[in-house]
Amino acid sequence: MLSLTLKDIAVSYAGLAAPVLSVPALQFAAGENVAVTGASGSGKSTFVNVVSGLEHVREGRIDWSGTDLVRLAEHRRDHWRAEHVGLVMQDFHLFPGLSALDNVLLPARLASAASSAVKRRARDLLAGTGLERPGQSVETMSRGEMQRVAIARALVRAPGIVIADEPTASLDEESGQVIADLLIGLAGAAGATLIVVSHDPALISRLPRRITLERGQISHDSKAAVI
Amino acid sequence: MIGFILADIRRHKGGTIAILLLVAFAVALAVSVTLQERALRLGSARAANAFDLVIGAAGSETQLVLSSVFLQPAPLPLMEGAVLQRLAADPRVAFAAPIGFGDSFAGYPLVGTSTALVAHLSPQLQEGVGLRQEGNAVIGSAVDLSMGAVIKPMHGTAEEGAHTHTGLAYAVVGRMKPTGTPWDRAILVPIQAVWELHGMGHDKAEHEEAGHEEAGHAEAGHAGGEHEHSADATAPINEDWAEHSAGVPAVLVKPKTIADAYKLRQEYRSGTTLAVFPGEVLTRLYATLGDAKILLMAVAIGTQVLIAAALLLVTIMHVGQRRRQIGALRAFGASRTVVFRIVWLQLFAISLAGILLGFGLGYLVSDVIGGIVSRQNGFTMPVAFARGDLAFAAFVTAFAAVLAVVPAVLAYRQSPAAALKG
Numbered sequence: 001m002l003s004l005t006l007k008d009i010a011v012s013y014a015g016l017a018a019p020v021l022s023v024p025a026l027q028f029a030a031g032e033n034v035a036v037t038g039a040s041g042s043g044k045s046t047f048v049n050v051v052s053g054l055e056h057v058r059e060g061r062i063d064w065s066g067t068d069l070v071r072l073a074e075h076r077r078d079h080w081r082a083e084h085v086g087l088v089m090q091d092f093h094l095f096p097g098l099s100a101l102d103n104v105l106l107p108a109r110l111a112s113a114a115s116s117a118v119k120r121r122a123r124d125l126l127a128g129t130g131l132e133r134p135g136q137s138v139e140t141m142s143r144g145e146m147q148r149v150a151i152a153r154a155l156v157r158a159p160g161i162v163i164a165d166e167p168t169a170s171l172d173e174e175s176g177q178v179i180a181d182l183l184i185g186l187a188g189a190a191g192a193t194l195i196v197v198s199h200d201p202a203l204i205s206r207l208p209r210r211i212t213l214e215r216g217q218i219s220h221d222s223k224a225a226v227i
Numbered sequence: 228m229i230g231f232i233l234a235d236i237r238r239h240k241g242g243t244i245a246i247l248l249l250v251a252f253a254v255a256l257a258v259s260v261t262l263q264e265r266a267l268r269l270g271s272a273r274a275a276n277a278f279d280l281v282i283g284a285a286g287s288e289t290q291l292v293l294s295s296v297f298l299q300p301a302p303l304p305l306m307e308g309a310v311l312q313r314l315a316a317d318p319r320v321a322f323a324a325p326i327g328f329g330d331s332f333a334g335y336p337l338v339g340t341s342t343a344l345v346a347h348l349s350p351q352l353q354e355g356v357g358l359r360q361e362g363n364a365v366i367g368s369a370v371d372l373s374m375g376a377v378i379k380p381m382h383g384t385a386e387e388g389a390h391t392h393t394g395l396a397y398a399v400v401g402r403m404k405p406t407g408t409p410w411d412r413a414i415l416v417p418i419q420a421v422w423e424l425h426g427m428g429h430d431k432a433e434h435e436e437a438g439h440e441e442a443g444h445a446e447a448g449h450a451g452g453e454h455e456h457s458a459d460a461t462a463p464i465n466e467d468w469a470e471h472s473a474g475v476p477a478v479l480v481k482p483k484t485i486a487d488a489y490k491l492r493q494e495y496r497s498g499t500t501l502a503v504f505p506g507e508v509l510t511r512l513y514a515t516l517g518d519a520k521i522l523l524m525a526v527a528i529g530t531q532v533l534i535a536a537a538l539l540l541v542t543i544m545h546v547g548q549r550r551r552q553i554g555a556l557r558a559f560g561a562s563r564t565v566v567f568r569i570v571w572l573q574l575f576a577i578s579l580a581g582i583l584l585g586f587g588l589g590y591l592v593s594d595v596i597g598g599i600v601s602r603q604n605g606f607t608m609p610v611a612f613a614r615g616d617l618a619f620a621a622f623v624t625a626f627a628a629v630l631a632v633v634p635a636v637l638a639y640r641q642s643p644a645a646a647l648k649g
Contacts, residue, residue: 110562
C-alpha cells in the first residue's frame with residue numbers, strides 16, 4: 001500500500017509547444033482508488049507512464065511512499081516497478097504460446113522472483129478470477145478471460161500499486177463489469193492503491209475519486225472539489 | 228526465460244527453421260570443403276605410402292605418379308629392360324618390382340608385376356595364393372571377381388576401343404587384403420606374361436619374332452590386332468630379371484635405407500630415366516590444390532557473410548515487430564538486461580543449433596562423396612575432423628554470438644513507454 005506525491009511534473013516532446021502533461025501538485029493516499037479520465041490526447045497515457053516509472057522524468061518529484069522515481073536510474077525503476085506496480089492494459093499484452101499460469105508468472109520469473117509462495121498465489125488468483133484451467137493456452141481464451149489472466153498477473157507479486165489503462169475498453173459490457181468487479185475487489189483485498197484510466201462510465205462511477213485531464217492539465221479532481 | 232524463448236520459437240516455427248537451415252547450409256558448405264580437401268590429401272598420401280621410390284622413363288613426374296600409384300590409364304614411355312636388371316642387382320635395393328600397365332579387364336586395371344609387389348602390398352592374402360604361374364592373377368580386395376574366375380585381358384580400356392588379347396587367359400588364384408589405395412581395384416598378373424603377350428623380352432631361342440620393333444612401343448599406343456602373341460599359362464614364374472627382362476613403364480623400388488633412397492633418386496634422375504618420391508610429387512600437387520581450396524573457402528566464407536547479413540536483417544526486423552512485446556516485458560518489470568538476454572539467447576541458440584547441424588551435414592556430405600570416390604577409384608577418403616576444425620567451429624560460434632548482440636542491443640535500448648504507445 002503506497003501513497004503518491006507528484007510535484008512540478010512537466011513532460012514535453014520536441015516539436016510540441018505545450019507540454020503533454022503538466023501537474024504542479026497531486027497526492028494519492030495509500031490504498032486510494034482513483035479514476036483518471038479525459039478525451040484522447042489529454043495526457044492520460046503519459047500520466048500512466050509517468051507514475052509507473054515507464055517514462056523518465058528529469059524534474060519534479062514522483063514520490064511513492066519515499067521512493068522518488070525522478071531520481072532513480074532506469075534499471076532501478078525497472079526493478080522498483082517489478083516489485084511495486086501491477087499493470088493491466090487495454091489489449092492485455094499476454095504472451096501467446098504460454099499457458100494462463102505461465103503468463104501470470106512470467107514477470108516474476110523474469111525477475112527471478114517466482115518463489116513457491118508466488119506460484120501458489122498465482123493459482124489462487126487465477127481461481128479467484130473464475131478461470132478453472134490454469135494450464136489453458138491464452139490464445140484459446142475469450143477477451144474477457146484474457147483480461148482476467150492479466151489482472152491475476154498484475155496482482156501476483158502483491159504490488160502496492162495497481163495501474164489499469166483502459167481495462168474494459170476492448171470488452172463487451174458484461175465482461176467489462178466482471179473485470180471491474182475483479183479489479184476493484186482484488187486490488188482492495190491486496191490493499192493496493194488503484195489507478196484506473198478509463199472512458200467507461202460504469203467503471204468510473206465505481207471509483208470514489210475522479211480526476212479529469214484536459215490538454216495535459218488536471219481540469220477536475222473530485223477530491224479537491226470536495227475539499 | 229527459457230520457457231518464454233521456447234514459446235516464441237514455437238510460435239515462429241517457420242522462420243526459426245528457415246534461419247536454422249540457412250546457417251546450417253552455410254556452415255556445411257565450408258565444412259565439406261575443408262573435409263573433402265583433407266580427405267583427398269590424407270587418402271592420396273596413404274595411397275602413396277607403399278611407394279617409396281618410383282622410377283620410370285624420362286617424362287612427366289606427375290604422370291608417372293598418377294599412373295603407378297593411382298593407376299590412371301595413360302600412355303607411358305617404356306624404359307629399357309636393363310634398368311630393371313640394374314636395380315634388381317643393386318645392393319642398396321631391398322626389392323625392385325616392375326609395374327606394367329596398359330591392359331584392363333571389366334574396367335579394372337591389369338597390372339603386370341612381380342611376387343615381391345604382391346607381398347609388399349598385402350603381406351598376407353585375404354584368400355587364395357600368390358602368383359606362381361604365368362596364368363595366375365591376384366586381385367585387389369575391391370575387385371568383384373571370385374576365385375578361379377577367368378580373365379581375358381583387354382589391351383587399353385574398353386572406352387578407348389581396345390581389343391582383347393587372345394593369347395592368354397588368366398585365372399584368379401588369390402585376393403589381397405584391403406589397402407585403401409587404388410590398387411584395391413587392380414588385377415595383378417606376372418609381368419612375364421604381359422611381356423610375352425605383347426611379344427616383348429622373349430627368350431630369343433624360343434621365339435624368333437621377339438626381336439622386332441615391339442620392344443620400343445608405348446603401351447597404350449599399341450594399335451592392336453596385327454600381332455597377337457601367346458603365352459603359356461602354366462609356365463612357372465621366373466623373376467630372375469637379369470636373365471630375361473623387357474621394357475617396363477615403371478619400377479617400384481624399395482630402398483634399404485633413407486640415404487639409399489636419396490642416392491638412388493639422384494642416380495636415376497638423369498638421362499633416360501626419371502626417379503620420384505611419390506610423396507614429394509603429391510606435396511607439389513597439393514600446393515596447387517591448396518590454391519583451389521583457398522578459392523573454395525573464399526566462396527564458402529562469402530556465402531556465410533551473405534547469410535550473416537541476411538540473418539541480421541531478419542532479426543532486426545523481428546525485434547522491430549516485437550517492439551510492443553518487448554515494451555510489455557519491460558512494463559511488467561523485466562529489466563533491460565533480461566530483455567537483452569532473451570533476444571540474444573534466442574538468436575544465438577538458433578544459430579548454434581544451425582552450426583551444429585551444419586557440421587553434421589558437412590560431415591555427411593563429405594562422407595557420401597568420399598564413398599563415391601572410393602567406389603570409383605578404389606582409394607579410401609578418410610573423412611575426419613581435425614583440431615583445426617575446432618578453431619573454425621569456435622570462430623563461427625563466436626561470430627554468431629557477436630552477431631546476436633546487434634538485435635539484442637536494439638531491444639535493450641528500446642524505451643518501454645514508446646513501445647507500448649504504438
